[in-house]
Amino acid sequence: MTLEKPDLLRMYKTMLLIRRFEERAVQFSLEGELRGSLHPCIGQEATNVGAVFALRQDDFMTCTYRGHGVCIAKGLDAKEAMAELLGRETGCSKGRGGSMHWTDTNIGLLGENGIVGAGVPIAVGAAYTAKLTGSDQVAITFFGDGATNQGSLLEALNLAAAWQAPVIFFCENNKYSEMTPIADMIGTETLAERAQGFGIHSMIINGYDPIETYEKTLEAVERARMGGGPTFIEAKTYRLFGHMVGDGEPYRSKEEVAEWQAKDAIDRFPERLIAEFGVSEAEIETIKAEVAAEIGEIAQFALDSPWPKVEEIEKYVFA
Numbered sequence: 001m002t003l004e005k006p007d008l009l010r011m012y013k014t015m016l017l018i019r020r021f022e023e024r025a026v027q028f029s030l031e032g033e034l035r036g037s038l039h040p041c042i043g044q045e046a047t048n049v050g051a052v053f054a055l056r057q058d059d060f061m062t063c064t065y066r067g068h069g070v071c072i073a074k075g076l077d078a079k080e081a082m083a084e085l086l087g088r089e090t091g092c093s094k095g096r097g098g099s100m101h102w103t104d105t106n107i108g109l110l111g112e113n114g115i116v117g118a119g120v121p122i123a124v125g126a127a128y129t130a131k132l133t134g135s136d137q138v139a140i141t142f143f144g145d146g147a148t149n150q151g152s153l154l155e156a157l158n159l160a161a162a163w164q165a166p167v168i169f170f171c172e173n174n175k176y177s178e179m180t181p182i183a184d185m186i187g188t189e190t191l192a193e194r195a196q197g198f199g200i201h202s203m204i205i206n207g208y209d210p211i212e213t214y215e216k217t218l219e220a221v222e223r224a225r226m227g228g229g230p231t232f233i234e235a236k237t238y239r240l241f242g243h244m245v246g247d248g249e250p251y252r253s254k255e256e257v258a259e260w261q262a263k264d265a266i267d268r269f270p271e272r273l274i275a276e277f278g279v280s281e282a283e284i285e286t287i288k289a290e291v292a293a294e295i296g297e298i299a300q301f302a303l304d305s306p307w308p309k310v311e312e313i314e315k316y317v318f319a
Contacts, residue, residue: 001218003211004157005192005212005277005278005279007021007053007142008211008272008273008277008279009273009279009283009287010075010139011049011050011053011210011214012269012270012273013287013290013291014049014053014072014073015045015046015048015210015265015266015269016045016266016287016288016291017072017291017294017295018041018045018047018069018072018073018079019042019266020073020291020309021068021072021078021081021082021132021290021298022040022041022042022068022069023040024043024082024243024295024299025040025068025085025099026038026040026241026245026300027036027080028085028302029245030137030139030245032179032211033086033303034085035085035087035098035101035288036098036099036100037065037100037244037245038085038099038244038245039064039065039066039100039243039244039299040066040068040239040241040244041067041068041069041070041101041239041243042174042239042240042241042246043133043137043174043211043237043238043239043240043260043264044066044069044174044207044237044238044239045069045195045265045266046066046074046207046208046209046210046213046237046265046269047110047172047208047210047213047237048070048072048206049069049071049073049081049210049213050207050209050210050211050213050214050217051070051073051140051142051170051213051214051217051233052070052073052074052078052140053159053210053214054074054217054218054220054221055108055138055140055217055221056137056218057074057075057107057108058108058137059108059109059138059139059140060126060127060130060137060138060139060140061074061107061110061123061139061140061141061142062109062110062111062112062113062119062120062122062123062126062140062141062142063109063111063112063113063141063142063143064112064116064119064143064144064147065099065101065113065114066101066144066172066239067112068081068099068126069143070142071102071107071109071112074109075101075107076104076107076109077092077302078091078298079298079301079302080092080192080266080271080295081102082106082298082299082301082302083095083166083301083302083305084097084098084099084102085098085099085197085302086303086305087210087307087308088302088305088306088307088308089305089306089307089308089309090185090238090301090302090305091305092104094310094315094316095307095308096309096316097112100112100113100114101113101114108137110122110123111125114145116143116146116147116150116152117143117152117153118152119141119143119153120140120141120143120147120150120152120153120157121153121155121159122141122158122319123139123140123156124141124156124159124160124163124165124167125165126167127139127140127160127165127166127167127224127230128159128163128165131163131165131166132133133165136168136225137166138167138168138203138221138224138225139165139166139167139168140167140168140170141167141169141170142170143169143170143171143172143183144171144173144177144181145171145173145174145175145176145177145191146176146177146178146182147171147173147193148171148182148186148194149177149185149186151228153169153182154168157169157179157195157198157200157230157232158198160198160200160229160230160310161198161199161200161229161230164228164230165229165230166224166225166227166229166230167224168217168220168221168224168230168233169200169230169231169232169233170217170230170233170235171191171192171232171233171234171235172207172237173191173207173234173235173236173237174233174237174238174239175238176243176251176252178243179247179250179251180251181251190204190234192204192232192233192234193235195232196232199229200229200230200231201220201228201230201232202231202232202233202234203216203220203231203232203233203234203285204233204236205233205234205235205236206235206236207235207237208236208237208238208263208264208265208268209265210265210269211231213235214310216233217250219231219232219239219315220233224250226250230235238256238260240260240264242262250286270284270291274275288297288308291305295300299306300309
């Protein structure tokens, strides 16, 4: 499907909403309103939105603890998402999941996961279920470069290849496995070539370009729907924030961060829309104003939402 002007504007608005959502979440964390670890996806919005826009709502998805962006892009209500971060009853997981473990099966989200690589075999299972039932649903699993050294991912790659499961392995390669450069941890030039060893079709894309990300992911999705099996996508991206709130970032230079900051899609993408797709500056400013107002409503909704009741601590616990 070719992206038309309304699609591109919606893509930009979603990217900007994710950025402002994460910035507000960081602020809540620093203010003590948000408890526990917070791992922002600031800098990776183009990858998040470009990939998810290639999916249907009923397609399955798993992601990592840095998955707020892909979840919002998939259709997770941002008010419920922020309320969940603050542990409120109105959250998407009733305040029980928090930043790292929320889910919403209404949009095909089978959950974030705090364990590196743990969401990958879940997605393969969902994809195989779709194949067995004759559904044309696909599954996509988002993970970072560090997860490619986890046994769970390598085993899942092998199973997906053997079963020809309709699953997309989407690696957001932001160069660092937490605080360790991924280049110091592998013996290959790319991560995509490792998937090729399992007989899986793979590609490397520019994760700072939401349009390329969309087009390449759509190619993989359509291939999976038609019975072509799994695809491994390595998206070159970068997180402009630390691994988590409180990360002093001694492992990378300010010059490196500044180099990527200059390519930030939140700034560059609207410039491209104006230059190449007939979007006006007024339309961009309108979107900025709409998102600013929306974030205010999102934050206030979360703050005004009730806490879970202590006497209901065992509610939703099934085992």
